[in-house]
Amino acid sequence: MYQTIVIGGGPSGIMAAISASQNKQSVLLIEKKKGLGRKLKISGGGRCNVTNNLPYAEIIQNIPGNGKFLYSPFSLFDNQSIIEFFESRGLKLKEEDHGRMFPITDKSQDVLDILIAEMKKQQVVVIENSPVTSVDFSDGSYTVKLDDGKTHHAKTVVIATGGTSVPHTGSTGDGYQFAKSFGHTITDLFPTEVPIKSNEPFIKSQTLKGLSLKDVGLSVLRKNGKKRITHQMDMLFTHFGISGPAALRCSQFIYKEQQQQKRQDIQMQLDAFPSMNEEQLKQKIISLLKEQPDKIIKNALKGLIESRYLHFIIEQANIDLETTYHHLSMQQINQLAHLFKAFTFTVNGTLPLEKAFVTGGGVSIKEIVPTTMSSKLQDGLFLCGEVLDIHGYTGGYNITSALVTGYVAGYYAGQFEPITT
Incomplete structure (x- = not known):
């Protein structure tokens, strides 16, 4: 005994x-x-x-x-x-x-x-x-x-x-x-502490696969669009969705929102510049473009963030990568700053x-x-x-x-x- x-x-x-x-x-x-x-x-x-x-x-x-x-x-x-x-x-x-x-x-x-x-x-x-x-x-x-x-x-x-x-x-x-x-x-x-899945076209086409973003703000959104949780850490795009520390920490809240909202699809939001507000970011973008007004936008903004993500967000804003500052409207610049601060996408659960x-x-x-x-x-x-x-x-x-x-x-x-x- x-x-x-x-x-x-x-x-x-x-x-x-x-x-x-x-x-x-x-x-x-x-x-x-x-x-x-x-x-x-x-x-x-x-x-x-x-x-x-x-x-x-x-x-x-x-x-x-x-x-x-x-x-x-x-x-x-x-x-x-x-x-x-x-x-x-x-x-x-x-x-x-x-x-x-x-x-x-x-x-x-x-x-x-x-x-x-x-x-x-x-x-x-x-x-x-x-x-x-x-x-x-x-x-x-x-x-x-x-x-x-x-x-x-x-x-x-x-x-x-x-x-x-x-x-x-x-x-x-x-x-x-x-x-x-x-x-x-x-x-x-x-x-919990598990990668997140998404069927978004940019995930399926593997546009951002393997891309790592440093120190971003990743949020899980409630049904009303308000943030349930935000984690500011690194993240990674994968062939099935997102991973990396920020995604892992958000994963349990995806499950909880699915239970609460009684649906599979949940919205997430990515803030690539959490240390600046949207207006500050907009001014930064404008000053970079003004410095080199004849350069095409993807080159004028080079170094602002990882090139693949830069090109991706420019395209999401319906801006031609080859356009220059002269041909941009203020509305397009506003949209660009907004997408960098609040790119919203749909996820549909986590890995098992x-x-x-x-x-x-x-x-x-x-x-x-x-x-x-x-x-x-x-x-x-x-x-x-x-x-x-x-x-x-x-x-x-x-x-x-x-x-x-x-x-x-x-x-x-x-x-x-x-x-x-």
């Missing part, structure tokens, strides 16, 4: 096992695939963005999917605790833009090695390559059955099976079934969940005690990580949520004593 069985060997599960075993408690970690931390190894392009150094309020802001839930767990273990955890074990971290923290070695394997070494030190028993088929509770203890028929018993269980994104790493939604079997509600699952970096939705947080990560429906059951309905943007926010909720779940699972009648 173990004190705790942790199901899932990702960052949240490993941290739960470490935390549960710190008072010499007996802990078993079960991973369905061969090798632990498979998703962790590929995160941050193989460098592993292990947490974020921003203040709580900003971290929560970057976790639009129920981030406020994390205020309670943060009181026991937070982003600073994560930094301290790795640095005190010999892995120095470095800070990059937007507070992103990486191992100084730029190797995700080094992050994983420390987590695995800590589990070994605390004598956590690890079983790999063993899918769990069922979790049952009777007479005050849990029975976890594996697909080879073997069973293991514990006072507490931590479900840390991840979501359904990046399924080749082993996260295929098993945890939702285990949680459901104890009466938990699973909210709608949807892809298995192509997403992060799963939106999951076990309803209304059924979880935020201070302990325990189930409100079942004594001795704890849940953590991406199996919960918590999701953030990329930038160290999801892994922060995974490690924090994992630590808290393990801490209380390790101390839990069933009430015997």
Whole structure:
């Protein structure tokens, strides 16, 4: 009989096992695939963005999917605790833009090695390559059955099976079934941090395919044309739509607008010059054209923005690329400035969940005690990580949520004593 069985060997599960075993408690970690931390190894392009150094309020802001839930767990273990955890074990971290923290070695394997070494030190028993088929509770203890028929018993269980994104790493939604079997509600699952699809003629003709725009404002529009969300970052045009950081961050809002508007097609807007207003941009265009009034417009405005996008917007404004300043009307210049600031196009969804970096939705947080990560429906059951309905943007926010909720779940699972009648 173990004190705790942790199901899932990702960052949240490993941290739960470490935390549960710190008072010499007996802990078993079960991973369905061969090798632990498979998703962790590929995160941050193989460098592993292990947490974020921003203040709580900003971290929560970057976790639009129920981030406020994390205020309670943060009181026991937070982003600073994560930094301290790795640095005190010999892995120095470095800070990059937007507070992103990486191992100084730029190797995700080094992050994983420390987590695995800590589990070994605390004598956590690890079983790999063993899918769990069922979790049952009777007479005050849990029975976890594996697909080879073997069973293991514990006072507490931590479900840390991840979501359904990046399924080749082993996260295929098993945890939702285990949680459901104890009466938990699973909210709608949807892809987040995923590229966006469009059937616009300029996408189908691949006019802008492979073009990257730096530091643009990309917005998802509501039915009334107002902006629901805007992200100012880089973006990329692809053969099926748009990608890059700004598009990935907008993706969950495409899904949400589709639900709200009850239709597939959603409008997006691209502001190529977010640091200027339309009037300032118009004056800049006029002054560039006036400097070389005899040059054709596509050459006179060269350098204003990437050439392909410049030519594209000139054509969208129904202006001949070969025309000169003398032949332009003020209305055409106004239209050009307007399109640079508010090019509106239609998208029709995102790539599927298995192509997403992060799963939106999951076990309803209304059924979880935020201070302990325990189930409100079942004594001795704890849940953590991406199996919960918590999701953030990329930038160290999801892994922060995974490690924090994992630590808290393990801490209380390790101390839990069933009430015997």
